Amino acid sequence: MRLIExxxxxxxxxxxxxxxxxxxxIALLTQMLAGIDLLVKDRQTPLIFAQVTLLAMPQLVVxxxxxxxxxxxxxALNRLHTEQEIVICFAGGMSRWRVASPxxxxxxxVAVASLVLSLWIQPLCYRAMREVLRDVxxxxxxxxxxxxxxxxxxxxLTVYAxxxxxxxxxxxxFINQDNGRGREITITAQEGRxxxxxxxxILMMRHGANQEFSRTGVLNVLAFDEYAFDLRSLAPxxxxxxxxxxxxxxxxxxxxxxxxxxxxxxxxxxxxEGHARLAGALYNLAFMAMALAGVLGGPFSRMGYAQRIGATxxxxxxxxxLGFAVQALAASAPAANLAQYLLPLAAxxxxxxVLFAPLRPPAARALPARLPAVPA
Numbered sequence: 001m002r003l004i005e006x007x008x009x010x011x012x013x014x015x016x017x018x019x020x021x022x023x024x025x026i027a028l029l030t031q032m033l034a035g036i037d038l039l040v041k042d043r044q045t046p047l048i049f050a051q052v053t054l055l056a057m058p059q060l061v062v063x064x065x066x067x068x069x070x071x072x073x074x075x076a077l078n079r080l081h082t083e084q085e086i087v088i089c090f091a092g093g094m095s096r097w098r099v100a101s102p103x104x105x106x107x108x109x110v111a112v113a114s115l116v117l118s119l120w121i122q123p124l125c126y127r128a129m130r131e132v133l134r135d136v137x138x139x140x141x142x143x144x145x146x147x148x149x150x151x152x153x154x155x156x157l158t159v160y161a162x163x164x165x166x167x168x169x170x171x172x173x174f175i176n177q178d179n180g181r182g183r184e185i186t187i188t189a190q191e192g193r194x195x196x197x198x199x200x201x202i203l204m205m206r207h208g209a210n211q212e213f214s215r216t217g218v219l220n221v222l223a224f225d226e227y228a229f230d231l232r233s234l235a236p237x238x239x240x241x242x243x244x245x246x247x248x249x250x251x252x253x254x255x256x257x258x259x260x261x262x263x264x265x266x267x268x269x270x271x272x273e274g275h276a277r278l279a280g281a282l283y284n285l286a287f288m289a290m291a292l293a294g295v296l297g298g299p300f301s302r303m304g305y306a307q308r309i310g311a312t313x314x315x316x317x318x319x320x321x322l323g324f325a326v327q328a329l330a331a332s333a334p335a336a337n338l339a340q341y342l343l344p345l346a347a348x349x350x351x352x353x354v355l356f357a358p359l360r361p362p363a364a365r366a367l368p369a370r371l372p373a374v375p376a
Contacts, residue, residue, distance in 0.1 A: 004089060009102035011080060015072035016106065020061075023068050027060040028053065044136055055129035058122040059246060065114050066283040070316050073103060073291035074309050081295055081305065096356055100292050107288035111281040118277040119250050126247040134241055144231075145170060161192075169193055173205060175229065186211040187227065194231075203229040245273045253277075272330035275337040282344035283323065287316055289351035297354035319347050 031053050038044045038052060080086050089099050137143075144153045145161045152158055156178030163171045170192040177185045189208030194201065210222040242262070245253070253274035256263040263270065294312030295305055323343050330336040 004092075004094065005098065005102050008080070008089075008099065009106060012073060012076045012103055012106050015076045016069055016110070017072075019068035019072040019075075020064065023064045024057070024061060027064060028057065031056055031060065038136065048132065048136065052129055052132055055125040055132070058117050058125050062114050062118045062122065062280060065110050066287045066320070067316075069107060069110055069284055070287040070291055070313070073288055074295065074312065077103070077291060077295040078305055078309060086296065096296065100296065100355065103288055103292055104285070107285045111284040114281040114284055115278075118280060123247055123249045127241070127243065130241045130243065130247060173208070175205075183213055187229065189227070192229075197228070201231040203231055205229060245269060248273075250274055250277065268334055269331045271334055271337060272327055272340075275330065275340050276327045279323070279340040279344060282341065282348075283320065286319065286344035286347040286351070289348045289355070290316055290319075293351035293354040297351070297357070315347075319343060 032049075035049060035053055035056075038049045039046065077086075086099060090096075144151060144159055145164055147161055147163050150158055150160050158174075158176040160174040161170045161172065165171070171190070173187075173189045173192045175185075175187040177187075187205065187208060187210050189205035191207065192203055192205040195204045196202070205227045206225060208224060208227065210224060210227065212220050214220055245266070248270070253270045256267060256270055258264050258267070290312050294308045323340065326336055326339045326343060330340060
């Protein structure tokens with residue numbers, strides 16, 4: 001029996017891994033398309049783009065795991081049942097519990113993995129992502145220079161650059177600045193590069209000219225080989241990162257610092273988020289139980305289980321949609337947090353009833369009445 005249970009576990013594990021990989025690939029592609037502005041608009045490196053994309057994945061994987069488990073279970077159990085391997089297990093003396101136990105053990109392992117991801121890995125990755133995004137917003141090269149466009153990074157300052165190489169070299173640079181005394185300074189350069197001197201940001205411009213009208217209206221032109229344009233007034237202040245609900249650990253959600261105004265005003269939302277993370281792992285058990293009930297709960301059919309599989313998938317979609325709706329309701333009504341746990345547990349109970357309910361024998365068909373004999 002142990003050998004058969006291990007076989008059933010392997011038959012479920014393979015499709016579960018494939019479904020998880022396929023759905024994660026789709027989610028990764030979607031996340032990459034959503035963050036493409038980091039490359040196009042903010043001109044960040046592919047390394048930063050990949051870092052932000054991967055750091056956002058744990059939360060998506062947590063949402064993917066129950067769906068992948070449901071898809072894998074429906075496919076694997078349907079194949080095992082239609083090929084009569086499940087029937088052989090029953091004929092060999094295995095109970096429904098022994099047949100279903102490998103699937104439930106797999107669901108329990110996935111639920112534990114989901115908890116680890118949502119309670120520890122997700123906040124860790126999201127905090128790191130916020131740090132990276134803060135550095136992107138404070139990147140002077142990205143905010144001050146936009147190739148082929150006139151930008152106004154500060155009042156009285158206009159900047160234009162024809163192109164920027166991948167290594168940060170700026171070509172054909174133009175800067176017009178109001179010096180605050182009613183006169184303007186125009187600086188042009190063939191090339192430039194952002195640098196730091198003494199820990200202070202500067203724009204080092206090379207091979208250009210500085211043009212300024214004197215008080216008498218005479219245009220003064222000063223050619224230079226190198227000119228350091230001070231950027232201290234443009235450097236953004238490094239602000240503290242404000243962590244969102246998805247960035248916080250479980251103890252921060254359940255026991256917030258009420259001395260802070262933001263946490264006092266979002267107390268109910270933080271509670272709803274914390275309960276949603278704990279209850280989210282239960283959907284792995286619920287979806288697996290629904291798959292078992294959909295395929296194994298009922299009489300054997302040689303015609304397949306397409307209708308039962310479709311009904312199971314539809315019920316799972318309704319269940320998860322209700323879960324999101326209850327989470328949104330709990331953000332304003334904390335009493336609804338209990339329903340976040342009751343929904344998946346009710347699905348497990350209902351599926352268990354369908355799975356382990358005794359099968360009714362088919363009703364006997366009435367035989368047609370015998371026709372009276374015709375006399376010869």
